[in-house]
Amino acid sequence: MHDLPHPAFVLNLRWDVLGFNAPADALFRFGNHPVERRNLLWMLFTDAAFRQRMVDWDEQAPLMLSSFRRDFHPCQPE
Template sequence: PLVRRLMHDLPHPAFVLNLRWDVLGFNAPADQLWGFSSHSPERRNLLWLLFTDPVLRERVDAWEEQAPLMLSSFRRDFARATQEADIHELVDELEQVSPEFKAWWRKHDVHAACNGVRKLMIDGKAESFEHTSLTIDEDRHLRLVIYARQQDGAASDR
């Protein structure tokens, strides 16, 4: 309830993820940016959308560079959730439907959490967003992901 209120009060795109990267909640700006509500709740998984949704693929500027980085960040969460069958099912299913996922997953790359700057295509123009994740429930491994448009003159891409 408090997290939901906080998320909905934020002017920036914000959403809640678990270790499997299921999108458990999101605010209106996040829905405009990522299109979560256009997918059924069981398919609102950031990793699934990243590799299977052509609209989202077009939204992420330099997708071929960003997707493997995001996947390697997911691998950190995967390592913490190896006892959960549904996370293995997600990986198995993605390997069947996405050749890129399959190839990059087998590289076993692991990177730090996805924080920094990401460019997203808005109305045909690449716009920079600073993004970060905040742990909101350590026991249930939930985090709030926030994307804020980078201000002019802000630090360059990391």
């Protein structure tokens, strides 16, 4: 991941940012947040600077919230 020329980051199912490369840090400024606050969803809704870096935030935020709900929802037994 660190050798990639484009932004890359790793999330868990709660969307905590577990790792990121330099291009991702330059774009999203993950390093400016303490480890315990490096959560993509938290940053999306509470960090004004993060919001400003997102194209079409008003359209993307509900889609990202929907994706988070899908990821975090426990699997239902068959």
